[in-house]
Amino acid sequence: MxxxxxxxxxxxxxxxxxxxxxxxxxxxxxxxxxxxxxxxxxxxxxxxxxxxxxxxxxxxxxxxxxxxxxxxxxxxxxxxxxxxxxxxxxxxxxxxxxxxxxxxxxxxxxxxxxxxxxxxxxxxxxxxxxxxxxxxxxxxxxxxxxxxxxxxxxxxxxxxxxxxxxxxxxxxxxxxxxDVNYSILRRGIIEGCEFLNQHIDQNDENVQFRDFIKLENNQPAIEVPVMEIKNYLDALSQSLAIREPIDPSNLNIWYRLFLRTLSHEWEESIETNSLMQRYGNDLSNIRDIYTFAWIMKMTRNWVAHAKLLEPLNEQFIAFLFLVNMRAMFRLPKAIQPYEQILLRLIPLSPKHGFKFDEIKDKIEYAERLVDEHLTFLKIPTEKHFGEKINAIYRQVTGNPDAEEYDFKTFLFQYFWINQKQKDSSGNLTACSDDFLPTLARHIYPIAF
Incomplete structure (x- = not known):
């Protein structure tokens, strides 16, 4: 504050x-x-x-x-x-x-x-x-x-x-x-946007978002000028007023509008596979960025056509802001000050982390449960987890008789499941203060 x-x-x-x-x-x-x-x-x-x-x-x-x-x-x-x-x-x-x-x-x-x-x-x-x-x-x-x-x-x-x-x-x-949750979220967003503005002023190459632009004839389908990114950050920093709405329904509307602004850039010309192509389809060094981008692509689709992620709260908005900025910008592995502010809104599991074997069963159970959902909906299951939960979204959208699913939890679980190959080497569950393992520790209680 x-x-x-x-x-x-x-x-x-x-x-x-x-x-x-x-x-x-x-x-x-x-x-x-x-x-x-x-x-x-x-x-x-x-x-x-x-x-x-x-x-x-x-x-x-x-x-x-x-x-x-x-x-x-x-x-x-x-x-x-x-x-x-x-x-x-x-x-x-x-x-x-x-x-x-x-x-x-x-x-x-x-x-x-x-x-x-x-x-x-x-x-x-x-x-x-x-x-x-x-x-x-x-x-x-x-x-x-x-x-x-x-x-x-x-x-x-x-x-x-x-x-x-x-x-x-x-x-x-x-x-x-x-020092309430709304104020913490607003302060973290403002500080984050100011930091990122300065970050790209220092070096235009810090805009990582261009790596996701779809390639057509080996050329980017669109251009992303620095000024467009700066306008985007400025819009985000002004999206939440200093006075929190008293009515929870009004606050939810504010968060919905903010989330649409946050995820708007991840449109059809932006593809996660473009990042893979630029790295020779080798995810070993970019799996976290690839994961963050997939989360934002799904979020954009889900908030544009439905209210599957509502009611929205400070914890969930903070998580999406954090992963969005890690996908769009090249940032150091270390946690940045604005990230420390926003992580206060997300519960923290044991500080010293845990071994992958201790959580492997929970990850596998989450995958089996989603496969059961797909079987019930008569959807093929030969896909990765992101495609699976996106298929559930397409099946239930617009169907008033459809079962209810916890799509917010799906996104938290996707973070863990899409990282599991990397985590077998201990990177995700390491006793480290770097951003990736710290975020993992924070969202673990929500995901499982």
Whole structure:
């Protein structure tokens, strides 16, 4: 979660670590914080850098006064960048009183004394939900008065806490309450799209998706310009609004639209067999990419013509986003930061993995069960697992009397079954923190 923290430390800064722990203990670790060399006042950017370098679960962006906030807003898309805001009211410590302020007033001192209220109103006007903002202040009387004024003119309820032991404890709980599955999914998608945009800026060859384009007369059937991919990533990053729908049915519609956008690129001109041809029909080094592509091809077909994967949830969307990006882009074997965010949404089996022999029976049982489904539907079974479950999809689509099948589980099982040859050498069940075995451990409880 990305937190915008607006605090001028007007009450003094006895200890940077002490101040940070009062607000963020149990959420972040400051064991490596350089107390002597850095202070929040002298270098607020150090807090952001510290969070990123220490792979913190949350990233904190610090603004010390109105002018810091204005600069941050100018240089960032706040709606996509920030998940929650903590605001102090009085922001007049070490501020330039000669600098212009945004309202027509000569009382610059008074403006900075109540600048937190202006920032709150500015964010609401900008489209940031009031329920994702909280005041943390020593100006309790001012907060009470502001809350009453907001209520009188029908501004949404204002949340605020006093700078006290109890207040800090309540604020930490408030931050935890913002860290819900929807917010985790949205943050992972946004961070993933930003990373991948930078990844292809570094090297156009990182667009692996072109390897799946159908060949006609030994030439690609279509072209995939970098700008098209960048527009695709930008559309995905803006697909989920910052405020989660209250009605579960509306949320499901959002996820359905997102999934259609995510899988849209896997159209008829894109074939998994094209990848095989480029590698001489040898899957030994590309089996994971081939598997991911098959999952996305099936997903596109299934969401375009039916609602077989619904109801949709954050866990399933996260899985498809992860495999889609691993198919479309050349990425290192190591887990990327955005992938770590999204994996939080998927259950984790024992961290140290398991031997292939321990799960072989479950994989074989899943295959036998699908063969039984095909026999019941009178469909030939001489195909690989992906073709089998796709055949079930074609048979039941549009048939109101058809049996119900768990197509989401089919996709999770396909990941394991299509990898089983590779897994006999231990790559999939290895005690490794690389992406492939980590994803396997996470989805194992869902697949079987």
């Amino acid at each position: 990305n937190i915008l923290w607006i605090e001028d430390f007007g009450g003094g800064l006895d200890s940077g670590t002490q101040t940070l722990n009062l607000l963020f203990q149990d959420l972040l670790s400051f064991n490596n914080w350089d107390e002597d060399e850095w202070s929040l006042l002298s270098n607020p950017a150090y807090l952001q850098d510290y969070c990123q370098k220490n792979s913190a679960r949350h990233c904190i962006y610090l603004c010390r006064h109105y002018f810091d906030y204005e600069a941050f807003k100018t240089n960032n898309d706040l709606i996509r960048k920030i998940d929650a805001v903590i605001i102090d009211i009085r922001l007049d410590n070490q501020v330039d009183f000669d600098a212009p302020i945004p309202i027509n007033s000569q009382e610059k001192n008074k403006f900075h004394i109540e600048a937190g209220f202006y920032i709150f109103n500015d964010l609401v006007h900008f489209g940031f939900p009031s329920e994702k903002m909280s005041f943390m202040t020593g100006e309790t009387n001012s907060l009470v008065g502001f809350s009453k004024k907001c209520a009188q003119i029908y501004i949404p309820n204002v949340v605020g806490f006093e700078k006290s032991d109890t207040g800090y404890e309540k604020l930490r709980q408030w931050i935890k309450d913002q």
